Amino acid sequence: MQQIIYFIRKFRYFLLFIILEIFAFYFTIQHHTYHKSKFVNSANFITGGIYNKVNSINEFFHLKHENQLLIEENTRLKNLLERKLNSPNDKIFLIEDSTKYFQKYNYILGKVINNNFTKRDNYLTLDKGIKNGLKNDLGVVNSKGVIGVIKNVSTNYATVLSILNSNSKINVRLKNSNHFGTLVWNGKDSQILQIIDIPRQAILKKGDTIITGGKSAIFPEGILVGVIKDFHFDNNQYQQINVSLFNDMTSLGYIQIVKNLQKEEQYQLEQTTINE
Amino acid sequence: MNKLILINIVRFISLVLLQVLVLNQINFFGHLNPLVYIVWVFLFPIRKNKATFLILSFLLGISIDFFSNSGGINAAATLFIAYFRLPILKLILRKSDFDFLLFNIRGITFSKAFFFIFILTFIHHFIVFTLEYFSFNEFSAVFYNTILTSIITIILSILGIILFTKKK
Structure with a gap:
């Protein structure tokens, strides 16, 4: 018993350091793992x-x-x-x-x-x-x-x-066809995002408009996202599709x-x- | 003694506000934000009682995290440099026993103070960016951000310390 108390007394700062560090890592890992960080967020x-x-x-x-x-x-x-007004002339009925x-x-x-x-x-x-x-x-x-x-x-x-x-995945599609993909960000440029999982049958062109797909229950279909900036087509697969946003995320x-x-x-x- | 506590409380609050309201919006070259709030750790007087210092450093880091929605990243890094501040200082000054109570960062030579700030800032930033990216694949991005942000943080911290503290 004496030994344990002596040990704790000797290493008390180290133990405090370890305990607080564990708290900090707990918050960090919770932040990275769960979709919602329960405690540390700026909505308070x-x-x-x-x-x-x-x-x-x-x-x-x-x-x-x-x-x-x-x-x-x-x-x-x-x-x-x-x-809309120019569409069929059935106003009378x-x-x-x-x-x-x-x-x-x-x-x-x-x-x-x-x-x-x-x-x-x-x-x-x-x-x-x-x-x-x-x-x-x-x-x-x-x-x-x-x-x-x-x-x-x-x-x-x-x-x-x-x-x-890095946790954001938004369902998007091409405006001119019904091919769906997922909008992600590689962390490099705040103006350029990437689309993954576009099927190879889709025909892409530079400047094509990208809109939200409406497959998830979060966004309505057809909200603007951006235009295709460039893409690579290797091994029969779309490798990297860059999209430049309409929105300026910095303002x-x-x-x-x-x-x-x-x-x-x-x-x-x-x-x-x-x-x- | 009371004056010392007051100074540190004021410094704590003003550094947190400076960090979250001004420095987090600077965006040097598009994306670099100096983390100058760790100056508080450099300037805190060295006492025998390390517990208060460790807890306060943790609180400093977690307050920054609250504002920037970053989990416990800043808390972990700030606590780490707070714990290793004394061993690193001893290593730099090459004295096993020096006067704790009279230590002041303005009291030692510029090159030693610079080296002290450099090592602590670098460790802190490295931990922050490693935890932020949380992936081995992006090691180059972590390293690149650490070095560039460290340079800006060091310049701003040294200027701040020279401007706002009295020379002994």
């Missing part, structure tokens, strides 16, 4: 509050840019509307019936209050939380394309797993959170199918 009262305060000052300098983005999006949406419409997605406005893009695994912080109806695994987009998926939420804040992250302001109202239904159906 203090960190979120500080980011929010600083952002409200910074925001002022980006108003012009934000306005520009709004005008661009308005123009794009107006063009889409115009295209149109009956307004509210049951005809059904809403699958709901958009919530939010603001990025902290943005990272230089590390291997990047996260954003938003100024909206559980209070505004946010949950885990909701998609985040802006007028120019996908941004990420919500990872942690607290009462007033939320963190987002950016597409610039994000207002964003929209996409809530899929039928996610539970789809998920439950898929679960029962697997279990049978």
